[in-house]
Amino acid sequence: MPRSLQSVALLAAITLVLGGCASTGGMSPEPSPQAQTMPAEAQRSGKAQKLWQVFERYRGTPYEYGGTSAQGFDCSGFIVTAFREGLGQQLPRTTSQMLALGDVVHPGQIQPGDVVFxxxxxxxxxxxxxxxxxxxxxxxxxxxxxxxSISGYYWQGRLTEARRFD
Incomplete structure (x- = not known):
């Protein structure tokens, strides 16, 4: 196989592997330090405070496809871990499984602790x-x-739904 064809095949394979829980690299910059504080709305929610504590423990942990530990997380792996450690609650492992369960939350009624997709x-x-x-x-x-930020450059307009797991 010609080298250029090998490169295309490798790129396609990498894209498929990373597509399961994607957030495009370079498009979601690290937030400023002042944005790293717990939002006031979360401070009024016991559920959100517990989830924030888990976030603080794992902040900066690298992304790893399929990851569910301090060595690396994918998006659903982090959510599952946060709910298990913070709330003692077991959630489905994948985003598609999460979308099939939980209570649908209408956009104007999203609360701290809801899972957003x-x-x-x-x-x-x-x-x-x-x-x-x-x-x-x-x-x-x-x-x-x-x-x-949900309304940040990369995420703006991409929020499709939310689920509440009580």
């Missing part, structure tokens, strides 16, 4: 935990476990 590449492939004040915590492919 984003459309990347034509389908819901990325998820995070809403913290209030336009902020959510998640495992980004480009920056690992971080806090981001």
């Amino acid at each position: 984003f459309q990347i590449g034509g389908k819901e492939q990325h998820a995070g935990i809403y913290m209030g004040g336009d902020r959510f915590v998640h495992a980004s492919t480009s920056s690992g476990v971080i806090q981001s």
